[in-house]
Amino acid sequence: MKELSKSYNPKEHEDRIYDMWESTNSFSPDSLESDKKFSISMPPPNVTGTLHLGHAAMLAIEDLMIRYRRMQGDKTLWVPGTDHAAIATQAKVEKILLEEGTNRHKLGREKFLKRINDFAQESHDTIVNQLKKMGSSCDWSREAFTLDETRTKAVRSVFKLMYDDGLIIRGDRVVNWCPKCHSTLSDDEVEYKAQRAPFYTFKYDKDFPIAVSSTRPETKLGDTAVAVNPKDSRYKELIGKEYNVDFCGQKLKLKIIGDRHVDMDFGTGALGVTPAHSMVDWKMAEENNLDVVKLINEDGNVHEGFGEFSGMTAKEARKRVVEILKEKELIEKEEEIDNNLSICYRCDTPIEPLPSLQWFIDVNKKLDKFKGKTIKEVANQVVREGFLGDKSKKINIYPERFEKNYFNWMENLGDWCISRQILYGHQVPVWYKEDEIYVGLEGPKEKGWTQDTDTLDTWFSSGLWTFSTLAQKPEDIKIENGRVVVDTDDFRNFHPTSVMETGYDILFFWVARMIIMTTYAIEDIPFHDIYLHGLVLDEKGKKMSKSKGNVIDPLVMKEKYGADATRLSLVIGSAPGADMKLSEEKVAGFRNFSNKLWNISRFILSSYEKSGDGTFVAETEADKWILSKTEKLVLEVTEDLDKYNFSKAGEKLREFSWDVLADWYLEIAKFEKSDNKANILYYVLEKILKLWHPYIPFVTEVIWGEMDSDKSLINESWPDEKSDKHETSNQFDLIIETVKAIRNARSVNKVEPAKKIKAIIYAGKNTELLKSQEVLIKSLRTGIDSVEIKESGEEIKNEIFTSVGNLKIYLIGAIDMEKEKERISKEIINLEKQISIISGKLSNKNFVERAPEELVKKEKERLKGFESELKAFKKQLEN
RNA sequence: GGACGCAUAGCUCAGUUGGCUAGAGCACUUCGUUUACACCGAAGGGGUCCAAGGUUCGAGUCCUUGUGCGUCCACCA
Secondary structure, three states: OOOOOOOHHHHHHHHHHHHHHHHHOOOOOOOOOOOOOOEOOOOOOOOOOOOOHHHHHHHHHHHHHHHHHHOOEEEEEOOOEOOHHHHHHHHHHHHHHHHHHOOOHHOOHHHHHHHHHHHHHHHHHHHHHHHHOOOOOOHHHHEEOOOHHHHHHHHHHHHHHHHHHHEEEEEEEEEEEOOOOOOOEHHEEEEEEEEEEEEEOOOOOOOOOOOOEEEEEEHHOOOOOOOOOOOOOOOOHHHEEEEEEEEEOEEEEEEEEOOOOOOOOOOOEEEEEOHHHHHHHHHHHHOOOOOOOEEEEEOEEEEEOOHHOOOOOOOHHHOOOHHHHOOOOEEEEEEEEEEEEEEOOOOEEOOEEEEEEEEOOOOOOOOOHHHOOOHHHHHHHHHHOOOOHHHEHHOOEEEEOHHHHHHHHHHHHHOOEOEEOOOOOEEOOOEOOOOEEOOOOOOOOOOOEEEEEOOOOOHHHHOOHHHHOOOOOOOHHHEOOOOEOOOOHHHHHHEEEEEEEHHHHHHHHHHHHHHHHHHHHHOOOOHHHEEEOOOOOOOOOOOOOOOOOOOOOOHHHHHOOOOHHHHHHOOOOOOOOOEOOOOHHHHHHHHHHHHHHHHHHHHHHHHOOOOOOOOOOOOOHHHHHHHHHHHHHHHHHHHHHHOOOOHHHHHHHHHHHHHHHHHHHHHHHOOOOOOHHHHHHHHHHHHHHHHHHHHHHHHHHHHHHHHOOOOOOOHHHHOOOOOOOOOOOHHHHHHHHHHHHHHHHHHHOOOOOOOOEEEEOOHHHHHHHHHOOHHHHHHHHOOOOOEEEEEEOOOOOOOOEEEEEEEEEEEOOOHHHHHHHHHHHHOOOOOHHHHHHHHHHOHHHHHHOOOOOOHHHHHHHHHHHHHHHHHHHHHHHHE
């Protein structure tokens, strides 16, 4: 017999339990031997901040999968790690410096980098500690960082391989430039903000034949052409002509060109071409050999050489240009239009497209090693049918609908700009000496070589995550026969990883890039399945943000309600890929459940003792019933978990634990106490603790520790429904129906508690069954004092009457005639409604002929049942 | 402009290939402290399944159209 506290207090146990798991190496796959392997690479949290609900959801789901597979006996590995998050981390440190009244230039390169590294280290320690708080059973001995030595080796190896294959190229192109971050951004890092903007239609000068329209007239200072649609009759004849114009005091040379992409109906149908500051215009300039005039510099200001405009910000220049145009009366129209402002996804600063010498990954280069396919095509095919058509190497996305998004993105993918002008990150592994260039894993030994000062887009290194994390040291990563090889047992055991579980918001940023980079570098898929979870929103469905003040901190939830409740609230009640709304009440609800489970266990452990070797037989109907329910539960939960139906399985577990076990079987057990019963209770408890463990590892492990077990629950094996067969039966369902009917009738009649009530049940062919359960029927909070069960008898007038199928139940001793009449009338109305529906169905020839036979039979039986009930109720009402 | 998703009880959502009286949690009403649990127990109320058509013996479920909301991608200068 055990003494347990009245309610479960997570704080008393969680840290202790986690330490126990860790100190017993329970997270390591090394001692597990199995042909079945299971592995997940944890999406590495950024070392910029603290754990948020998105992380918590990720951890809850991944830990659930990992613990489930581990208990299934698979050799299971979950590799944890963190991401250096280049721009984000540097920006954060710069902000801190600003608050301290200094900046990176004052500090100098070395000191600045040290500051970032120190910050990253501190941030890392915080977040790792928080990952542990949520109960994550990942193998910390294999922890990785996107910027550590081993991952650096992977990055440089892949870079070199790509460079040698001609996939990485250096080019002067128009890129997305953030004047605040002072760096390039990839196309995916550009966000759009809808706005209303003034839209000016004007002529460059009064002699120029065509008016153009723009929301950014200041950029027209950099125009070298005007493009019109070659089919446009208004301008057709002007194509090919050149003009010298005086635009706001600046001399421009403009050529009229024809381009079929120009929309004749938009604005004036003519477009001022600004090659240096627009992607589209850049392409037109290339095709038409136009001059490129650089107008805006990297600070977002106008370059020297533009007279009064030089040094102005773009905004100032715009204002001035409009002023001048107005003075000269060149503006034909000024209107407000809807348009999209490009902004930096990190700092919301408007993007300035400008030409710059950068490194790119050419996604459209046909590769010999892929039989002429491009890396983009390979990445596409791997989700459609498998790696180079190999069906065993196909990646499945759950939920499936995201596959369409993936294909759409992949097909529209342009070259990926990978160089960034920030200090924190993987420095581009390219060295220069005068005109020479060297690309390699290490720089040349001789003097005079200097390394490229740019760093790589953070997604370059995280794109290698699944395989780079399976290397333990830099030497494990090699280039052999034109591919990257990871020479470790971990790689051989665990790659491709089983599942990539992450939020759908980084499907493109990260998941798609992992597929591209991995299929290219190691010529295999990074993972078999992709499971995408949704975003965690506040209870109103809005994104959580500090400025809105609607942030729910998972660690605060953990403190208040426990890690288990927090995890459950993120797993149950949300569909894969769907956003989930979370409120504190929901977490509190699951705290209530963990306490319920605690008390279920407390009752069993303190009132019953396991006897002998724990074997038992199904003695009573209730025993057979609970064993049947348990067997079904194990089967269904296992099946659901295999299909990633975490929410559904969790709901089934909750229903079983609370509604079946606690509300019925435990109540029954109070009246049927025996050694055999005790053993059944222990048996069922063990099953549900195991089934619950992946969801709520702490409370289940604590309870498990109170049972006589030689292993901790984390190391136990998953219930195997096939190995233990017991006699099962669902006959007890009828008893439950009966008890409920009695309770209902009694409750509605509000019988005074003092009155003695006798129940008389005419049970027909169920007489024997009912008789065997007489004691229970009386005891299970039915409020009756005695019960008499007969096969049949006369109806009893002026007493409470109810029925269950063919069972007729009379409660003798007290009746409120008004209430009873009301209740019976209601029953009759309901029954009549049902009968008319079913008889309508059955009189329909088509239904009888075409519907499955079973269904028709079932409906006939139902009709018979309802009719006999109706008859009984009607008679009772007459009396 | 292209695509996707959602619309079911007051709220948050389940509802698998069409087939029991459309379910759960929270909230609500009434009753109840019977030695696991008030973070509890019992009983109950509450839904024209967004609208209109269509397919079918049968539609919350499939098809078409529409409305409202949300998301992603592209982007017009």
